[in-house]
Amino acid sequence: MAATTTTPAPARTAPLQAELTPRARARLAGKHALLIALSLLMLFPLVLTISTAFKTEQDVQVNPFGLFSSFSTENIVTAWTVGGFGGYVLNSLLLTVPSTLIVLALSTMGGYAFARLPFPGRDLAFYVVVVGLLVPFFTYMIPLYFQLRGMGMLDSLVGVNLVLASTGVSFGTFFMRAFFSDLPVELAQAARMDGASEWQIFTRVMLPLVTSGMGALAVFTFLQNWNNFLVPLIYMPGGDYRPLTTGLYLFLGGRSIDIGPLAAGTLITILPVVVLFVALQKQVTQGLVSGAVKG
Template identity: 30%
Template sequence: MLVAVYPVFLMIMSSLKTNAEILSNPLALPGSLSLAPYRKLWEAVPITDFLVNSMLVSAGSVVLILLVSSMAAFYIARFSFRWNGLLYFFFLLGLMIPIKLGIVPLFLLMKELGLLNSLWSLIMVYTASGIPISVFILTGFFRTLPVELEEAARIDGCNNFQVFWRVLLPLIRPALGTVMIINFIQAWNDFFFPLIFIQEESLKTIPVGMLSLFGEYEADWSMLFAGLTLSALPMIVVFLLASKQFMEGLTAGAVK
C-alpha cells in the first residue's frame, strides 16, 4: 500500500511547494503550504478547458461503450444462431490487433469525415477500442445468469428489450462498473490519439495539455505537479464511486 500511495502523496505535497523547494529537497515535506502553483497554473494554461475536454471525451466514450457492448453481449450470450461464434470472435479480434497500427487509415478517415480538431474523433476511437474488451467481459457475465429469469419475465409479457433492460442489466452492475472504470481510465490517460487528432489549444485534453508546461530548457515543477494533481482527481473520484461494483466484478464467480 505504501509503495502505491507514496508517489501520489509526493505528487500532492510537491504541488504545494515552491519550485525552489522541489529542486533543493524533492522528497521533503513543504515548509509551508502554498496554493501559488495552482494560481500560476490557471494563468499559464487553460487548465479548465483541458479538464472539461477530457471529461467530455471520457464520459461520452464510456456511455457509448456501455450501451453498445451491453446489447451486443446480451445478443451473443442469449441467442443461438449460425454465426454466433464467428461474431464473438470478430469482437475478440479487437483485443488481438492494436488499434494504433491503423493510425494512418484512422487519420485519413477522420480527415474525410471532417472530424480533425474535434472531440468526436477521440470519442469514436475510444468507443471502438473499448468495445472488444467490454463485450468479452459482459458476455461472460450474461452467460452466468439463470435462463429461468428470462423465462419468467417473458411469461409476464416482457419482450427481448424489456428482458435485457429491466431484468438482466441490473444484475450485471458489477460488470458494468468494471467496464466503466477500465475504459474511463484508458480514455482519460491516453496521450497518443489527442496528439494526432487535436491541434487547437482549446480542444486539447489533460495529457497533451500538460506537455505545454515543459519548457525548452527548464520546467516549473511545482506548476506541473499541480496540474498532475488536478488531472488525477477525477479518476480517483470515479474509482471511489464505482469501487464497490468494480470489486464485485473482479471476484464474481470466485465462490460457487
Template identity: 30%
Template sequence: MKDTIGIQLTAPQSTSTYVKQASVYLILLAFTFISIMPIVWILLAALKPVSELNANLFAFPKYLTFNNFSEAWTVGKMGKYLMNSVFVAIPRVFFIILLASLAGFGFGKLKFPGRDVLFFIFLFGMMVPIQAMVIPLYYTMQSLNLINTYWALILPSLGLAMPFAIFMMRTFFKDLPDELMDVSKIDGCNDFKAFVHIMLPLTIPAITSLLVFEFMWSWNDFLLPLLFVYDDAYRTLPLGMMYFFGEYTSNQSLIAAGVSIAIVPIIMIYIIFQRKFIEGITSGSMKG
C-alpha cells in the same frame, strides 16, 4: 433437569502463525508506502514555492501556498484541458457501456446462428495493437472532415475499446442463470424487456467496473489526441500537459500542481464507485 453449559475451547494460534500474519502486514504496508509516497510528494511539491522546492527537493514545506494550483489552472490552461477531457470521456464511456451491454447480452443469453464465431471475431480486435491502425484511422477521420474535432477523439475510441468491453459484459451476462430469461418470457417479456428490466440491473457491478476502466483509459489517452488534434482549443489533458511541461520546465512546483489537478478526477471516480467496482472485479472469482 439440569441445564448443561458447553464451553468450546479453541486452540491458541501458534507463534509461526503470528509471524506469518505479521510478515504479510509488513509487506502490504511496504507496498502501500511505495505506492502512496510519490502522490504525497507531488502534492507537497505543488504546495511549495518554487524557490523552496529548488532549495530542498524532499523537505516538508515551511508554509503552504495554493498559488501554483491557480496559476496552473488559468495561465497553464489546465482548466481548459481538463474540461476537454471531460467532454471526450463522458460520451465515450456512455456509448461504450450502452453498446457493450447490448452486445454482451446478445452474445451471453441469446441464441442465433454464428453467435460464437461472431464473438471470436470481436475478440480478434483485442489482438491488433492500436499502432497498426492509426494510419487508416487518420485517413478515415480526414475523409469525414472530423480532424481537429471532439468526434475524432470519441468515435475511433469506441471501436478500439469495444472488444474488451463486449468480452467483459458477455462474461457477466453468461454467468447469470438462464432461468431468469425463461421466467421473463412466461411473464410476457420479450428479449429487450428482459434485458432492461431483469438482466441489466443484475450487471451493475460489471457496468461500474467497465465505467472505471473506460474513464481511466479515456482520461489517460495520449495517442489519439496527438494524431487527430492540432488546435489548442481541443487538446485533452494528457496532450495539453505535454505542452505545459515543455513551457514550464524550470518551475517544478507548477508542474507538480498540474499533475495533481490531472489525477484528481480519476481518484474521485474510483472513490465514488469503489464498492461496486471491487464487487464487479471479484464477482467472477466468487462463482463456480
C-alpha cells in the same frame, strides 16, 4: 461472475492477537513494518507531487523536491489559469464521459445479443468484434489518422469520442457477454410465458441483473479513457479540445522549468483518478481482476 478469482474459497480467519505466541506476534509486527515501509515507497511519487504542488514560488526555486517545506496555493492557481488546466479538465470530461457511455451501451447490448439471442451470422459478428482484443491499437493507428482526416473528424469531439469508444467495446462486449451467460435461462423463459416481449425481457428482466458488471465496466472504461494519451496526441493535432494527458505533456515540453505549476498540473491530472480509485477500489480491482481472467 464465476471466475476463479472473484469467488475465493472462504479464507481462514486469522487467529486473534491474544492467541498468538510471542514469536508469531513478533513476525506479524515485522510483516506490518515491512508492508508499511513498502507502501510509503510506492506512494512516495504521489507525496512528492503533492508537496511540490503546494510550495511557494520562492521555495520551489531553491528546494523544489524538499518535502512540505512551505505552503501556498499559487501553483494550483497558475496551473489552472495560465497553464490552461482548467480547460483541460473540461476537455477530459468531454472526451471521457460520452465515450464511456457509448462503450457501456454498445457493450451491454452486444453482450446480451451474443450471449442470449441467436441470429444468423452471430459467430462471425462476434469474432469481428473481439478481434480488437487480439490486434493492438498500434497496428491501425496510422491509417486511422488519414481516415479521420478524410472524414473531417480530426480535432473533433465526435471523432475522438468514437475512436476512444472503439478501443473499449471489444473488451466491454466480451466482459458483458460473460455476465449475461451466467444468468439462468429459466428467467427469460418464465417472463416469456407471462407474455413479455424480447425487448422487455432484455430491459426489465436481464439488465437489472447485470448492473454490477456494468458498474465495473463503467469505472474501468472511464479510467482507461481518462488516462488515454496516444489517441488525443495523434487525433487532436490542433489542440482545440486538448485533454489533461496531452495538456500535461505540452506543459512539460514548453515549461518544464516551472516545476511548481507543473507539479500542480500533474496533481490536477491525477486527482480525479485517485479519488475515483480510492472511493471505488473494490469495484476497480475486482472488475480488473475478473476482466483479466475472463476477458
